[in-house]
């Protein structure tokens with residue numbers, strides 16, 4: 422359903438083929454039909470959405486120029502604050518929390534007259550790869566309801582794939598935008614660390630977290646990135662730089678591009694169909710004049726180990742604030758210590774508690790040097806190896822996940838599920854940008870490929886992704902649950 426893109430609908434709005442109110446009502450009606458099976462949303466804000474749609478229509482009627490995102494219904498992962506709306510991070514801990522302020526991304530979207538239909542399901546505090554860790558129950562994959570949509574931004578991915586929203590925001594700490602995008606056959610972009618402000622994003626692992634768009638196609642990814650990127654004094658890790666127009670990178674041409682293929686991303690555990698799909702994508706690029714370069718980044722194989730030390734370490738510190746006092750869930754206890762213990766033991770789910778315990782362990786005196794410090798050192802080695810690869814290549818290609826979306830309860834062992842993050846976590850550890858695009862199907866389920874750029878190399882990956890997409894419309898298909906009328 423390619424016409425249900427931001428850029429397609431923007432045309433229709435400005436040509437007055439459809440009004441924003443009509444469009445918003447249409448999407449809401451479709452959502453009401455499929456949401457019972459998908460469960461992408463944790464809360465809905467239809468009324469505000471329709472009010473804003475009416476305002477956009479007024480602007481159009483008066484001949485005012487509108488932004489490309491204006492009046493086109495999207496939705497936001499439930500770990501970003503929208504003033505006056507719930508922000509639960511899919512946790513019992515924040516079940517009744519109402520955000521008192523806007524995240525910077527929301528302020529930026531407001532200046533574009535954005536419309537949000539609500540807040541989207543996720544793994545609790547963004548910890549997970551399947552959305553099965555949501556306190557409010559899982560989201561289902563619009564391609565097959567028995568499969569997970571991926572995670573942790575599973576609601577954000579499923580909403581777009583099922584046409585319950587035209588675009589969404591997700592967050593990516595170790596793959597949570599790219600892997601669900603891959604599982605649902607859409608485009609997911611994790612920007613360079615620091616390009617998009619984290620102010621108002623509920624922190625999981627602060628040195629890895631990054632907000633980004635999930636969209637139907639690459640053009641829409643550039644449009645949303647244009648809206649949310651930019652320096653923010655309220656985020657101390659925000660990059661101070663001139664604003665760019667990422668749409669300028671949408672050029673169908675890869676002549677002279679050097680595309681590196683790190684061997685380590687294609688080892689054991691990666692499905693044959695995934696390898697085949699990427700191989701044929703690379704053959705396409707070569708035919709179009711790109712050069713395919715074999716590279717080695719040895720420490721990619723340590724990525725999961727390093728990530729599952731650093732991310733829990735930072736999470737254990739970030740989540741210390743949920744103590745039943747300042748905000749969030751409070752259990753009653755016989756004294757204050759008992760209250761703390763009961764609030765945290767019953768307010769957090771299993772996976773979150775596991776991460777807090779791992780984090781406290783690796784940071785504790787006696788283990789700090791052996792685990793945390795060693796992980797930081799390997800992270801530096803990994804960064805250097807990537808930098809070396811980027812001396813010989815413009816971008817790198819890799820799978821987004823080992824295969825297609827897996828079935829519910831497929832992983833009883835949490836460590837086995839952690840291993841599934843092998844393709845995505847190295848990118849967060851080095852802070853680079855990466856985009857996942859659909860490149861094939863296996864048994865009717867979508868497969869994705871990542872294009873990874875050097876720091877602030879968003880334009881390069883957008884250009885390569887756009888080029889591939891233009892010649893492969895067969896991969897930009899609508900999920901069965903996304904079809905309407």
Ligand code: GLN
Nearest residue numbers: 547548549594595596597
């Ligand atoms: N699956 C990874 C984890 O569980 C990544 C999560 C994320 O990117 N938020 O930590």
